[in-house]
Amino acid sequence: MEGLDTTQLRTLAAVVGEGSFEGAARVLHVTPSAVSQRIRALEEVVGQVLVRRSRPCQATDAGQPLLRLAVQLTLLEREAVAEARGVVDGAAGPTRVPVVVNADSLATWFVPALARVPADLAVCFDVRQDDQDHTAELLRDGAVLAAVTAQREPVQGCRVRPLGAMRYRALAAPALVARWFPDGLAVEALARAPVLVFDRKDRVQHRFLRAVTGRELDPPVHHVPSVPAFSEAIRCGLAWGLVPERLAEPDLADGSCLDLDPGRHVDVPLYWQHWRLESRLLDALTDAVRAEAAVALR
Amino acid sequence: MEGLDTTQLRTLAAVVGEGSFEGAARVLHVTPSAVSQRIRALEEVVGQVLVRRSRPCQATDAGQPLLRLAVQLTLLEREAVAEARGVVDGAAGPTRVPVVVNADSLATWFVPALARVPADLAVCFDVRQDDQDHTAELLRDGAVLAAVTAQREPVQGCRVRPLGAMRYRALAAPALVARWFPDGLAVEALARAPVLVFDRKDRVQHRFLRAVTGRELDPPVHHVPSVPAFSEAIRCGLAWGLVPERLAEPDLADGSCLDLDPGRHVDVPLYWQHWRLESRLLDALTDAVRAEAAVALR
Numbered sequence: 255m256e257g258l259d260t261t262q263l264r265t266l267a268a269v270v271g272e273g274s275f276e277g278a279a280r281v282l283h284v285t286p287s288a289v290s291q292r293i294r295a296l297e298e299v300v301g302q303v304l305v306r307r308s309r310p311c312q313a314t315d316a317g318q319p320l321l322r323l324a325v326q327l328t329l330l331e332r333e334a335v336a337e338a339r340g341v342v343d344g345a346a347g348p349t350r351v352p353v354v355v356n357a358d359s360l361a362t363w364f365v366p367a368l369a370r371v372p373a374d375l376a377v378c379f380d381v382r383q384d385d386q387d388h389t390a391e392l393l394r395d396g397a398v399l400a401a402v403t404a405q406r407e408p409v410q411g412c413r414v415r416p417l418g419a420m421r422y423r424a425l426a427a428p429a430l431v432a433r434w435f436p437d438g439l440a441v442e443a444l445a446r447a448p449v450l451v452f453d454r455k456d457r458v459q460h461r462f463l464r465a466v467t468g469r470e471l472d473p474p475v476h477h478v479p480s481v482p483a484f485s486e487a488i489r490c491g492l493a494w495g496l497v498p499e500r501l502a503e504p505d506l507a508d509g510s511c512l513d514l515d516p517g518r519h520v521d522v523p524l525y526w527q528h529w530r531l532e533s534r535l536l537d538a539l540t541d542a543v544r545a546e547a548a549v550a551l552r
Numbered sequence: 553m554e555g556l557d558t559t560q561l562r563t564l565a566a567v568v569g570e571g572s573f574e575g576a577a578r579v580l581h582v583t584p585s586a587v588s589q590r591i592r593a594l595e596e597v598v599g600q601v602l603v604r605r606s607r608p609c610q611a612t613d614a615g616q617p618l619l620r621l622a623v624q625l626t627l628l629e630r631e632a633v634a635e636a637r638g639v640v641d642g643a644a645g646p647t648r649v650p651v652v653v654n655a656d657s658l659a660t661w662f663v664p665a666l667a668r669v670p671a672d673l674a675v676c677f678d679v680r681q682d683d684q685d686h687t688a689e690l691l692r693d694g695a696v697l698a699a700v701t702a703q704r705e706p707v708q709g710c711r712v713r714p715l716g717a718m719r720y721r722a723l724a725a726p727a728l729v730a731r732w733f734p735d736g737l738a739v740e741a742l743a744r745a746p747v748l749v750f751d752r753k754d755r756v757q758h759r760f761l762r763a764v765t766g767r768e769l770d771p772p773v774h775h776v777p778s779v780p781a782f783s784e785a786i787r788c789g790l791a792w793g794l795v796p797e798r799l800a801e802p803d804l805a806d807g808s809c810l811d812l813d814p815g816r817h818v819d820v821p822l823y824w825q826h827w828r829l830e831s832r833l834l835d836a837l838t839d840a841v842r843a844e845a846a847v848a849l850r
Contacts, residue, residue, distance in 0.1 A: 273752055308606070310752075348746075348772045361780040369788035378746070379774045379790075381781070448646075448676070454571055474646045476677045482659040482780055483679070490667035492677075 258320075260327060262296040265289055266304060266317065267324035270397060271352065271380070273310025296320070313395060322396035322411070322529070325352070329399070329533055348378040349535060352398040356386035357452060358420060358498045359402050359524065361481035363550030370542035375535050385455035386522060393527055399536060400528035402543075412527045415544060418551030419521040423502045424462055424514035426494035431512050434494075439515055445471045450487055450495030453479040458496045462520050496520060500550070524551065558629075560594040561622035563587055564602060564611075568619055568695060569650065569678070571608025594618070611693060620694035620709070620827070623650070627697070627831055646676040647833060650696040654684035655750060656718060656796045657700050657822065659779035661848030668840035673833050683753035684822060691825055697834060698826035700841075710825045713842060716849030717819040721800045722760055722812035724792035729810050732792075737813055743769045748785055748793030751777040756794045760818050794818060798848070822849065 268278035269289065279286040297304050304317035313321045332349050355364050360383055368379055382392065386404040393401045393409045408414045426435070434447035444467060449459050454477070463471045476493050478484050481501070488495050489510045497505075499519070505511035526543050528536055566576035567587065577584040595602050602615030611619045630647050653662050658681055666677055680690065684702040691699045691707045706712045724733070732745035742765060747757050752775070761769045776785050779799070786793050787808045795803075797817070803809035824841050826834055 277752065357778065360776075360778040365776070365781045365784040365788060365790070368785070369790060376772075378772050379776070381774070381776050381778075383777050454575065474676050476679075478658075478663070478677070478679050479681050480655065480658040480679075480779065483663045486663040487666070490663060492663070492667060 258299065258323075259292075259296065260331075262292045262299075263320065263324035263327060265292040266296060266313075266321060267328060269293060269305055269311050270313050270317075270321055271350070275311070313397070318394075318396045325396065325399060326529065326531060329531065329535065333534060348376045350378045350380050351400075351535065351539065352380040352382070353400045353402075353539075354382040354384050354389045354392045354398045355402045356389060356404075356524070357383050357479075357481055358501075359386075362498060362500050363546050364402065364543075366550075367543045367546035368539075370545060371538050375538055377535060377539075385453070386524060387457065388455055390527060393529075399531075400526065400539065400543075403525050403527055404522060405527070406523070406525055409527055411529055413530050415526045415540070417524045417526050417544065417547035419523045421499045421552055422458055422462075422496040422520040422522065423499055423506075424494060424518070425488050425497045425502055425505060425511040426514050427489055427491035427510065428512055430491045430494060431514070435514065439466055441467045441469065441471075445473055448474045448476060448493040450484060450493040451475050451477055452484060453477055458520055458522065462496055462518075465518070465520070466515065521552065556597065556618075556621075557590075557594065558625060560590045560597075561618065561625060563590040564594060564615065564619060565622035565626060567591060567603055567609050568611050568615075569648070573609070611695070616692075616694045618694075623694065623697060624827065624829060627829065627833065631832060646674045648676045648678050649698075649833065649837065650678040650680070651698045651700075651837075652680040652682050652687045652690045652696045653700045654687060654702075654822070655681050655777075655779055656799075657684075660796060660798050661844050662700065662841075664848075665841045665844035666837075668843060669836050673836055675833060675837075683751070684820060685755065686753055688825060691827075697829075698824065698837065698841075701823050701825055702820060703825070704821070704823055707825055709827055711828050713824045713838070715822045715824050715842065715845035717821045719797045719850055720756055720760075720794040720818040720820065721797055721804075722792060722816070723786050723795045723800055723803060723809040724812050725787055725789035725808065726810055728789045728792060729812070733812065737764055739765045739767065739769070743771055746772045746774060746791035748782060748791040749773050749775055750782060751775055756818055756820065760794055760816075763816070763818070764813065819850065 265278060268282050269275055272278050272281060275286050275289045279289045293305055302316035303314050304320060306312045306314050329349060371377060389401040389403040390405040390409050392398045393412060434443050444463060451459050478487050484495060485497060485501055487493060489505060494514055506513060526540065528540060563576060566580050567573060570576050570579060573584050573587045577587045591603055600614035601612050602618055604610045604612050627647060669675060687699040687701040688703040688707050690696045691710060732741050742761060749757055774791050776782050782793060783795060783799055785791060787803060792812055804811060824838065826838060
């Protein structure tokens with residue numbers, strides 16, 4: 255078999271990265287029909303359908319190893335060119351670095367970590383957000399280079415480093431406590447009081463309920479998939495919910511929320527998983543993430 | 553044709569609402585195979601595939617009208633039962649109300665609107681987040697009852713009410729201004745300075761660039777899909793970006809950010825679109841949303 259065409263591989267990465275043939279055409283400065291032709295040509299060489307033409311476009315099972323190869327090539331190529339030219343990396347234009355992070359990390363410590371990456375590396379961060387129990391899937395798909403994840407076992411081809419735990423406390427507005435929990439966390443009350451859940455993937459509240467009651471309860475649930483809206487909904491008394499301790503502190507301090515069970519917390523251990531690559535940029539990002547996590551997590 | 557089975561319709565709504573057959577089985581307290589049987593039975597009656605078995609499961613084109621019917625039936629049925637029993641609505645268990653909201657509204661004024669809905673209506677809010685230019689799609693699909701959207705033309709079967717405009721200002725950290733814009737917003741600098749974009753659907757920054765320069769520029773982009781992380785990335789000097797004025801105020805007041813172009817802003821008019829239904833609950837939610845928007849938007 256001949257070697258693969260790097261332009262076609264880069265086009266594959268752009269289609270999946272942007273989610274559509276039109277988006278890929280825009281970032282590559284070519285026509286959508288040129289994008290189609292390149293993908294079809296690559297699919298003919300490999301003899302497999304590589305892109306699922308859905309909205310957004312996704313790599314098929316056959317497309318995933320090629321997508322990983324494409325993202326890796328782009329990164330390594332840029333660094334090699336920059337080194338050959340004897341200039342800082344940015345001279346070749348910024349490098350896109352796709353990563354996925356859980357919502358609470360992104361809302362608290364992750365951006366300061368990005369800010370620690372030296373500016374001369376000329377990176378464009380392409381951050382995605384997903385539940386920590388699901389971020390490893392995007393790593394497996396080849397869609398991202400690195401992930402903040404709750405998964406401890408390395409994804410194939412990846413390296414794992416522990417970051418520490420994010421600690422959650424159960425918060426509720428004083429009025430909600432007075433209405434539902436005047437006598438503390440009775441099982442009966444926990445089974446009926448409304449609880450706030452981030453989205454359909456979020457299991458943290460149910461983990462807390464299991465820890466407190468030893469049972470699987472099924473209380474009424476509000477879904478509010480936004481970190482600031484989640485805290486606001488608790489302050490408004492809509493429901494109780496688990497909040498990272500760093501975000502809980504001001505609401506506890508000014509009395510707008512109470513700690514439902516002051517002795518108890520839920521710790522979610524987080525890991526940094528990234529592809530095994532000899533890349534100055536990935537090394538710098540890993541150093542930055544570990545340094546910031548060491549300050550922000552337990 | 554016989555009438556449709558309401559249990560099967562409710563099962564369809566649960567599969568699409570939860571995104572999977574397993575999730576639907578959990579909320580309906582039946583086995584996944586019972587869920588499969590009901591969906592297959594409904595598909596046989598209608599003679600069409602109604603659910604795309606993807607992750608998450610979605611309604612097919614044929615499934616969309618049935619999904620809308622199912623969600624409407626659930627809502628109307630609960631209200632009729634409550635009225636017949638002469639009790640407040642909550643006695644029949646809380647009613648799930650699926651809505652979709654743009655990220656900046658959700659992070660600022662939307663939760664206080666939800667808190668205005670009378671508690672005796674016993675609602676469980678199922679909030680989704682999407683770009684204001686795309687929220688109307690979920691309304692069209694039948695996945696939500698109501699949406700905060702930038703789309704002014706009514707979706708079929710929906711009613712539209714203007715909410716006012718969300719005003720954005722262009723913010724940057726003082727260090728970023730000093731590096732890229734020492735002489736103001738030159739086209740050359742705007743073409744090269746890094747810009748922050750929420751996600752692939754967000755066009756607000758590019759609208760600002762077009763308004764300032766009259767041209768389509770293509771500067772380096774960081775994607776950061778989280779409202780608090782977006783503001784933090786601007787404060788850290790990673791890039792400039794557009795921020796809702798209400799979130800911009802504290803950063804401008806304490807000097808952590810500067811207004812890139814103090815005379816200029818981007819206004820995004822928002823609308824509340826909801827299905828045409830005789831529902832006390834939907835009326836109460838609409839009143840609450842309009843009242844809060846009147847205070848929070850322009």
